[in-house]
Amino acid sequence: xxxxxxxxxxxxxxxxxxxxxxxxxLSGLVLLAVRIGVSPPKTAVSTENQPSTQxxxxxxxxxxxxxxxxxxxxxxxxxxxxxxxxxxLNIELPKINVVIDLPE
Amino acid sequence: MKLKLxxxxxxxxxxxxxxxxxALAETAYPQSQASYLAALDSYRTSQQAFQTAKQKYLDYxxxxxxxxxxxxxxxxxxxxxNLVVSYLDILMEKTRASSVLSSSEKDYITDYYVKDRAYFxxxxxxISTLTxxxxxxxISTDLxxxxxxxxxxxxxxxxxxxxxxDYRRFLEDLQSSLKNVTILFNNQDFxxxxxxxxxxxxxxxxxxxxxxxxxxxxxxxxxxxxxREGNGGxxxxxxxxxxxxxxxxxxxxxxxxxxxxxxxxxxxING
Numbered sequence: 001x002x003x004x005x006x007x008x009x010x011x012x013x014x015x016x017x018x019x020x021x022x023x024x025x026l027s028g029l030v031l032l033a034v035r036i037g038v039s040p041p042k043t044a045v046s047t048e049n050q051p052s053t054q055x056x057x058x059x060x061x062x063x064x065x066x067x068x069x070x071x072x073x074x075x076x077x078x079x080x081x082x083x084x085x086x087x088x089l090n091i092e093l094p095k096i097n098v099v100i101d102l103p104e
Numbered sequence: 105m106k107l108k109l110x111x112x113x114x115x116x117x118x119x120x121x122x123x124x125x126x127a128l129a130e131t132a133y134p135q136s137q138a139s140y141l142a143a144l145d146s147y148r149t150s151q152q153a154f155q156t157a158k159q160k161y162l163d164y165x166x167x168x169x170x171x172x173x174x175x176x177x178x179x180x181x182x183x184x185x186n187l188v189v190s191y192l193d194i195l196m197e198k199t200r201a202s203s204v205l206s207s208s209e210k211d212y213i214t215d216y217y218v219k220d221r222a223y224f225x226x227x228x229x230x231i232s233t234l235t236x237x238x239x240x241x242x243i244s245t246d247l248x249x250x251x252x253x254x255x256x257x258x259x260x261x262x263x264x265x266x267x268x269x270d271y272r273r274f275l276e277d278l279q280s281s282l283k284n285v286t287i288l289f290n291n292q293d294f295x296x297x298x299x300x301x302x303x304x305x306x307x308x309x310x311x312x313x314x315x316x317x318x319x320x321x322x323x324x325x326x327x328x329x330x331x332r333e334g335n336g337g338x339x340x341x342x343x344x345x346x347x348x349x350x351x352x353x354x355x356x357x358x359x360x361x362x363x364x365x366x367x368x369x370x371x372x373i374n375g
Contacts, residue, residue: 071281098251102161
């Protein structure tokens with residue numbers, strides 16, 4: 001009687017599984033990074049350490065641009081939540097009339 | 105060896121899929137809304153089945169067609185109750201999740217929910233034990249009276265109470281954002297005079313728009329409070345429709361407020 005054996009090469013299996021693992025892990029990390037980038041934590045705009053007012057006609061500083069971006073992100077989030085808030089309001093009950101009349 | 109490899113593969117797949125978790129969770133439909141849609145489907149199917157069974161009974165009044173009609177009627181009433189209850193569940197889920205509803209508003213909605221669910225549970229019990237056409241007709245009449253005089257007028261009121269509290273928070277967020285944008289504007293000096301004056305005008309206009317939104321919200325709040333407390337006239341369904349319309353206008357207005365702020369911010373960064 002011939003003994004059944006599983007015919008495979010451990011090295012090949014190791015490389016295939018390893019490659020799949022690395023590919024999914026990397027794509028997952030990319031997705032996570034993108035998500036974090038899209039939705040940064042809400043930060044209130046600080047009223048301190050604002051750029052000095054000596055640069056009329058110049059470019060805004062990087063810090064100033066960052067504060068603007070933070071605020072723009074915040075406003076966009078509010079806008080998206082307003083739109084989303086009404087979605088469930090559009091779910092309405094149908095007209096219901098349950099009077100049953102079965103003449104005998 | 106084989107088992108080890110499978111275990112390693114399964115573990116690594118789980119680990120590497122972990123970052124997708126939050127994305128999948130966010131796209132999932134809220135449980136109560138999914139239940140409502142399933143209940144709506146079931147309601148429509150049983151309504152159709154009842155109409156068919158009723159027609160068969162009217163065409164051939166046999167004991168079999170009568171039993172089928174009663175059975176279909178029971179299913180129809182049950183599915184109707186399940187539909188309304190699943191809608192009430194959505195409202196209750198929103199109420200529980202809300203961080204801005206006042207405790208009196210939450211109590212009002214919760215009390216109504218508990219009372220109405222108790223009525224529907226009693227009705228379901230009666231429906232499960234009925235055996236005759238007379239009983240079926242009596243329960244359907246009672247259910248219809250309850251729906252038309254209590255549940256169906258109450259639902260838009262509760263919806264509006266929840267919507268108002270949501271919109272109040274959004275408006276406060278926009279007001280706070282307007283303050284931040286004004287501070288950012290006041291703390292720059294790189295803009296040329298024409299752009300500076302233009303943004304100054306836009307800020308004043310946005311302030312006016314947000315004030316108009318606030319007035320709309322106050323109007324809707326007063327109307328809904330009057331309806332809730334039974335003041336200001338009998339035509340409740342019409343007034344609820346009007347306050348609902350005000351809320352839809354408010355929603356458009358809030359989005360417009362946000363767009364105005366974004367426009368100012370874009371101008372500030374681009375000069």
